[in-house]
Every structure is written in structure tokens, then in C-alpha cells.
Amino acid sequence: MSRIAAMVAMMLLLSANVAFSQSCQDYGISACHPCDSTGNLFCTRSLVPGCGCCGKGSLWDKMAIYGWVQAGVSFNDHGCRNLYTGAPNAPCSRQLDMLSGNSYLLMSKEQSDFSVYQTWLGVKKELDAKHGLDWGFQMDTLFGTDAKFAQCFGDQTFDYGWGTGDYDTSIVQAFGEVGYRNLKFRAGKFATGMTHEALPAVATFFNTISYTCYNLPLTATGVTAEYQAGQRLSFSGGWTAGYHNSFSNRFNDGGFLGRARWSVTDNVNLTYNVYAGKSYGFDKRADADRFGRNYGSASHAAHSLICEVNLGKKWLYMIEGVFADNNYRDGRAHWRSYCGGVNQHLIHTLNKAWAVGLRGEWSNNHGTLFDIPPVSGGEGGDLYALSLGANWTPNTWFVLRPEIRYDWSDYHSGFRPFANGTQANQLTAGGSFIVKF
Numbered sequence: 001m002s003r004i005a006a007m008v009a010m011m012l013l014l015s016a017n018v019a020f021s022q023s024c025q026d027y028g029i030s031a032c033h034p035c036d037s038t039g040n041l042f043c044t045r046s047l048v049p050g051c052g053c054c055g056k057g058s059l060w061d062k063m064a065i066y067g068w069v070q071a072g073v074s075f076n077d078h079g080c081r082n083l084y085t086g087a088p089n090a091p092c093s094r095q096l097d098m099l100s101g102n103s104y105l106l107m108s109k110e111q112s113d114f115s116v117y118q119t120w121l122g123v124k125k126e127l128d129a130k131h132g133l134d135w136g137f138q139m140d141t142l143f144g145t146d147a148k149f150a151q152c153f154g155d156q157t158f159d160y161g162w163g164t165g166d167y168d169t170s171i172v173q174a175f176g177e178v179g180y181r182n183l184k185f186r187a188g189k190f191a192t193g194m195t196h197e198a199l200p201a202v203a204t205f206f207n208t209i210s211y212t213c214y215n216l217p218l219t220a221t222g223v224t225a226e227y228q229a230g231q232r233l234s235f236s237g238g239w240t241a242g243y244h245n246s247f248s249n250r251f252n253d254g255g256f257l258g259r260a261r262w263s264v265t266d267n268v269n270l271t272y273n274v275y276a277g278k279s280y281g282f283d284k285r286a287d288a289d290r291f292g293r294n295y296g297s298a299s300h301a302a303h304s305l306i307c308e309v310n311l312g313k314k315w316l317y318m319i320e321g322v323f324a325d326n327n328y329r330d331g332r333a334h335w336r337s338y339c340g341g342v343n344q345h346l347i348h349t350l351n352k353a354w355a356v357g358l359r360g361e362w363s364n365n366h367g368t369l370f371d372i373p374p375v376s377g378g379e380g381g382d383l384y385a386l387s388l389g390a391n392w393t394p395n396t397w398f399v400l401r402p403e404i405r406y407d408w409s410d411y412h413s414g415f416r417p418f419a420n421g422t423q424a425n426q427l428t429a430g431g432s433f434i435v436k437f
Contacts, residue, residue: 062126062136070118070144070201072401072432074208078419115166117432118201119143122173129179138190140173142199150199150219151244152189154253154279158246172199172219182228186238189221189246192257194273194304196320196343205355206389207403207432210343211363215324216302217243217275220257232263242279243300253279255300267310275302301325318345339365341383353394359387381411402431 120142127136142150147168152158162169175188194216197204224238235258242253255277262270279298302324309317323340341363349355363383389403408425409417418426 062128063124064126065121065123066437067121068118068202068434068436069116069120070432070434071114071116072207072430073114074428074430076419076429077427078423113166115145117144117146120172120200120202127177127179127184129181129184131181133178133180135176135178137176138173139171139175141169142172143167143169146199146201152219152221152246152248154242154244155246155248155250157248157250158189183225185223185225187223189219190224192217192220192273192275193259193271194218194275194302195322196306196308196318196345201432201434202436205345205347205357205391205401206359206387207401207430208387208405208428210359210361211383211385212304212320212322212341212343212361215322215339215341215363216273216304219244220275221246221249222257224257234261235259240275240277242277251280253277269306269308271304271306271308273302273304273306275300299327314349316345316347316349318343320344337366339363353392355391355393357387357389357391359385359389361385381409383407383409383417397436399434400431401433404429 120140122138122140124138125136128134145166145168147163147170150170150172151160151162151168153160159170171189173188173190175186175190177184177186179185191198195210195213195218197206197209197213199218220240220243222238222240224236224240226234226236228234237256237258240255240257241247241249242251242255245251245253255275258274260272264270277300279300302322304320304322306318306320311317320343321340322343323338325338341361343359343361345357345359347355347357361384363385365381365383385405385407387403387405389401392400405428406425407418407428411417411424416422416424418424
């Protein structure tokens with residue numbers, strides 16, 4: 001931990017006078033929130049430098065060091081306390097039970113505990129190949145309660161297991177790229193961009209994250225190519241080492257990750273993402289006994305379609321459809337799980353400092369509920385969530401994000417996903433703040 005602290009301190013010192021030079025795609029975001037005439041609130045609210053017409057400046061030929069800290073707390077109406085496996089008095093074995101706390105609220109699972117969700121530090125060299133050959137790189141590190149979702153837990157290598165208790169460390173992105181005019185190649189670990197709500201807190205409006213993030217990979221390791229077919233159309237695709245794996249890929253997983261982006265008009269953007277591949281290590285992973293996944297191989301197919309619409313200067317609407325299909329085989333045995341859903345956002349800018357948002361989501365799951373074994377909810381069912389949130393951004397480096405959220409379910413097997421498996425619905429209130437440096 002002392003080495004991590006030294007690294008954090010060094011990067012904080014270096015970043016004190018560094019200008020930002022970022023783009024939305026660096027965070028795996030499908031498209032940028034448009035800037036408006038009321039002070040570019042959509043950009044400053046999301047705190048993504050370089051997004052659209054915001055964020056200028058560079059250092060050492062487009063070199064940049066950047067970061068932020070996000071911290072907050074959430075409470076639910078059941079008062080479900082945080083439960084831990086192992087000896088609670090031994091920090092090294094203090095691991096949060098997935099069913100306890102706020103249950104399936106990704107990025108804010110710990111109930112009643114003030115948590116540092118993200119301490120994000122990054123460094124990059126911008127790739128600018130519009131006029132010829134150029135190269136770039138990017139590395140993002142994350143420490144906090146969210147870091148476990150960005151680790152290489154698929155093959156349990158690289159940054160897997162970096163942490164104790166509720167807090168982990170991960171290398172979210174570490175890639176190099178080279179480009180020439182309309183074509184560029186990328187190799188390393190990177191954000192997939194398959195969901196509208198990306199892992200970085202600065203790229204989302206709400207304090208909690210939608211269920212669609214559970215159904216799609218957030219990071220991948222591999223090699224991809226991207227071609228800009230015109231001002232409004234681009235394509236990308238390539239090989240990745242399976243779901244959340246590193247280049248070690250000790251189970252020989254593999255898959256195709258592809259994307260097509262189309263700016264239909266200046267105010268409408270469409271993005272289609274696909275992942276298709278196979279996993280061979282379900283019977284070899286250390287978690288096999290815990291989750292009962294003793295299958296020789298598995299095939300995966302995941303799709304998302306995202307439409308973002310700028311409704312004038314004050315309104316932003318997004319609708320996202322997701323479908324994922326997983327087939328597990330071991331000899332003659334066959335088990336299938338699939339899930340799909342629709343996620344919608346409507347965000348209204350009140351003035352330069354305030355914006356309010358409404359999010360509604362429906363998620364249908366069959367065969368399994370996220371990481372819970374099929375015996376718990378084998379017949380599947382529906383999950384619904386409704387969130388009301390706000391962003392207060394008094395300046396360009398601080399944002400406060402209160403939120404109230406209601407979740408309810410209809411599981412045909414009688415499984416109840418909330419309050420440690422005892423409730424079918426859940427009311428959650430909380431918030432977080434982000435400090436950008």
C-alpha cells in the first residue's frame with residue numbers, strides 16, 4: 001500500500017499544473033454530450049475535458065495527466081447492513097457479500113458506509129493522425145470500491161486481487177495506438193464502450209449505475225482497428241481475450257468486439273456494439289465451486305444499441321437497448337442464460353449550475369441473476385428501476401450528485417434480490433461528490 005500511496009502522491013504533484021486534453025472516446029463513451037450556449041453545462045457537468053467544444057490545452061505534444069476523486073454514501077429503506085465473508089476482524093479477508101448492503105446497485109453497493117468510490121489517475125499522449133502517421137498511449141489507474149469491476153477477474157490474472165476489504169486497485173486502461181489519417185490500431189487493455197454509462201464517474205450523470213452494466217463487459221484486452229469512413233460514420237473491430245481477461249488469457253478465451261457509430265444529424269447519434277466469443281475456463285476458475293459453474297466451455301453474444309438525442313439547448317434524451325445470450329456446455333449438459341433490457345435517460349439543464357435527470361430501466365433475466373448461481377433464481381424474471389437525480393456544478397472542478405432510486409422485481413421462482421435475499425423491492429437514497437484535478 002505504501003507504493004500505491006507514493007504513486008498517488010507523485011501523480012497528484014505532477015497534475016497540479018497540467019492542462020487537460022481528453023475526448024469522450026477515451027473513457028469508452030459512445031458520444032459526447034453536446035455543448036450549449038448556457039456555459040457548456042453538459043461538458044462541465046460531466047467533467048470530461050475535451051468533450052465537444054470544452055477543455056483545451058496540451059503539454060509536451062499533447063501529453064496530459066488527469067484525475068478525480070469520487071466519494072459518497074447510500075442508504076436503503078430496509079437498513080440492510082453490510083455483510084462480509086471470512087473473519088470480520090481481519091482486513092485481509094474482509095470481502096463484501098454480494099447480496100448484502102445495497103444488493104445489486106453497481107458502484108454504490110456499500111450501505112451506510114461512507115466510501116471513496118473512485119480515485120482515478122491517468123496519463124496519455126493524444127493521437128492525432130489526421131494529417132499523417134502518429135502514435136499515442138493511455139494508462140488509467142483506479143483505487144476505490146469501484147475498482148473490482150475493472151479488474152481482470154475473467155482469468156484472474158494481472159490486476160485481479162489487488163486490494164483488501166472493500167477497496168481494490170485496478171489498471172482500467174493501458175494501451176498504445178498508432179494511426180494514419182482515417183485508420184488507427186489499438187493494443188492493450190481498454191474500456192469497451194458497450195454501455196452508455198461508462199465506468200468513470202465523470203462520464204455519468206447519476207450516482208448509481210443501471211443494470212445494463214452487469215450484462216456487458218466494461219473492459220477488454222486485445223487488438224482493434226478503427227476506420228473513419230466520413231465525418232459522420234466510423235467502424236471498429238478486433239480480437240479480445242474474452243470477458244474481463246488480460247493478455248495472459250490462461251483459459252484461452254477469445255472473442256470479437258465491434259462497433260459502428262453514425263451521427264445521423266448534428267443532434268442525433270446512433271451507436272451499435274457487439275461482442276461474440278467463447279470461454280473455456282469455467283471449470284478451471286477458482287470461483288467454480290462457489291458459483292457451481294463447472295462447464296467445459298461457454299459461448300457469449302452481447303449487443304447494445306444506443307441512441308442519443310439533443311433536444312435543443314436544455315434537454316438531452318438517451319435510450320439504450322441491451323441483449324446478452326450465454327450458452328454453457330460440458331459434454332451433453334447444456335445451460336443457457338440470457339438477459340435484455342431498455343435503459344432511458346432524460347436530462348434537463350436548469351441553469352449554468354444545476355441540471356436534473358430522470359432514469360427508467362427494465363431488465364429481463366433468465367437463467368441467472370448477475371453473479372448469483374442459477375439455483376437462486378433459475379426461472380428468471382424482471383427487474384425495474386426508477387431514479388431521480390440532480391447535478392450541482394458550481395465550477396469546472398466540483399460536482400455534487402444527489403439521487404433517490406426505487407427498484408422492484410418480479411421473479412417467477414420467488415427469489416427476492418434485495419435486502420440479503422429477503423425483499424422484492426428497495427428504496428435507496430444517497431449521493432456523491434466529485435473533485436477533479
